[in-house]
Amino acid sequence: MELSPFYQELISSLNRGLLVSIALIVPSVLGGIVIGILAGSVRVFGVPWLRKAADGYAAIFRGTPLVVQLFILYFGLPNLGIYFTPYWAAVVGFMLCSGAYQSEYVRGALLSIKRGQYFGALSLGFSGVQTIVWIIIPQAVRRALHGCGNEIIYLIKYSSLAYIVTCIELTGEGKTIATEYFRFTEVFLVIGVYYLVLVSIASMILKKIETKWHIPGFGLH
Amino acid sequence: MPQDVPVLSVKNITKSFSGVPILKGVSLELREGEIKILIGPSGGGKSTLLQCMNYLVAPDQGQIWLDGEEICITKKRDVYAYRRRVGMIFQDFNLFDHLTAIDNVAIALRKIKKISKKEALIRALKELEMVGLADKGHLYPAELSGGQKQRVAIARALAMDPEVLLLDEPTSALDPELIGEVIAVIRALANKGMTMILATHQIGLIRNLAHEILFMEQGLIVERGTPGELLSRGNPSRTQGFCDRLNELYDEN
Ligand SMILES: Nc1ncnc2c1ncn2[C@@H]1O[C@H](COP(=O)(O)OP(=O)(O)OP(=O)(O)O)[C@@H](O)[C@H]1O
Ligand SMILES: [Mg+2]
Secondary structure: OOOOHHHHHHHHHHHHHHHHHHHHHHHHHHHHHHHHHHHHHHHHHOOHHHHHHHHHHHHHHHHOOHHHHHHHHHHHHHHHOOOOOHHHHHHHHHHHHHHHHHHHHHHHHHHOOOHHHHHHHHHOOOOHHHHHHHHHHHHHHHHHHHHHHHHHHHHHHHHHHHHHHOOOOHHHHHHHHHHHHOOHHHHHHHHHHHHHHHHHHHHHHHHHHHHHOOOOOOOOO | OOOOOEEEEEEEEEEEEOOEEEEEEEEEEEEOOOEEEEEOOOOOOHHHHHHHHOOOOOOOEEEEEEOOEEOOOOOHHHHHHHHHHEEEEOOOOOOOOOOOHHHHHHHHHHHOOOOOHHHHHHHHHHHHHHOOOHHHOOOOHHHOOHHHHHHHHHHHHHOOOOOEEEEEOOOOOOOHHHHHHHHHHHHHHHHOOOEEEEEOOOHHHHHHHOOEEEEEEOOEEEEEEOHHHHOOOOOOOHHHHHHHHHHHHHHHO
């Protein structure tokens, strides 16, 4: 069966957009996790001034709309002589926003670990850092996994905001076609299916990790 | 039997929490093979004392000597090294929740003593055997009973070859039918000549194991003596009164 010219163009545009979306999502997810772990740990273990700085970062990026953050990154920062390409403006914006949310999950997980776990380790001669590395983080990771996974799934969807800074990804490509052919319903239904597939794949990977890292007593299920 | 040089000695420990004095100058000495038992009313400062003795809680004042060497709390490395030589057993076990029983015992051997994985596991298995849990090594803390958890905790502490063991109410969080298995392990340690200080309300341990009983109240050791001195019938000591009440409690149950 031959696809109609409209669908041929739609699918090839969306596939092009999909690649851009993936190129946005993967580094944003990884960057967000790294920032989240660093900021979350600092918010729990940091010296006071550092802790306040990390708290402030999280408050600002969780407290303002992502659209506003992207606008400032792309249209505002050039006034200060800082220029981003559309792609990098989007990636940096997503990383910072996602990192703020991830830090919240990491922080919650770290705080949920009881004092006794520190006592147990310290009493054996672990240093503070060794305790955190060998005892606290492996437990916190498991506690944070579910929330962090959720945030990754949000990120996949809010990556569609990249078109705001003229980075044309999946949604942006679809929008162009929809406007051209004036067939919004079909186009956005197909875009929806693309995101659904992305999210399903991400969920599957997350589920695999959760199962692999499952330990009795860390009730995720 | 007790010798002359104290293994662990503690002088004039004081500690306040937010201005409230909890320890008001506590001193004691543990000689090799000696077993001291801390008793006294709840809130008297037994746990705080034991935690100060391991620097898990920093004492406000006071000195600690191990084998005649003063441990300087400001030197972190010295404190870590000191803790390796002084084992601690907690009321609520504090097993590492993300590790199996055998890894709980092995992890400090590997990460702190830097023993190879294989040798650490061999040693850990040996310690688990000693507490009767050789077949439970693969289970996680969430899969163990309270008594089993406490026995793993004891194995974990012993794997470090401590010179002294501090035990803070090791049986208080256990169901009555599980207390016996932990007591048996403590008795076996006593028979091997382990130096121990033990906070407990187990009347049997107090009577049979203690070389000296320390009665602690409001941050001070208010009475000390051998079970023979303090627990003879009709003795007006605080210890005797306290143990009578413990006895009544157990008789009622
Ligand atoms: N971290 C802390 N912060 C504030 N107060 C504390 C802290 N730890 C202990 N205390 C207080 O110190 C007092 C002594 O507590 P501690 O646990 O040492 O008593 P205890 O003799 O072990 O009692 P129990 O028999 O109930 O275990 C209590 O009043 C307790 O509330
Ligand atoms: Mg106590």
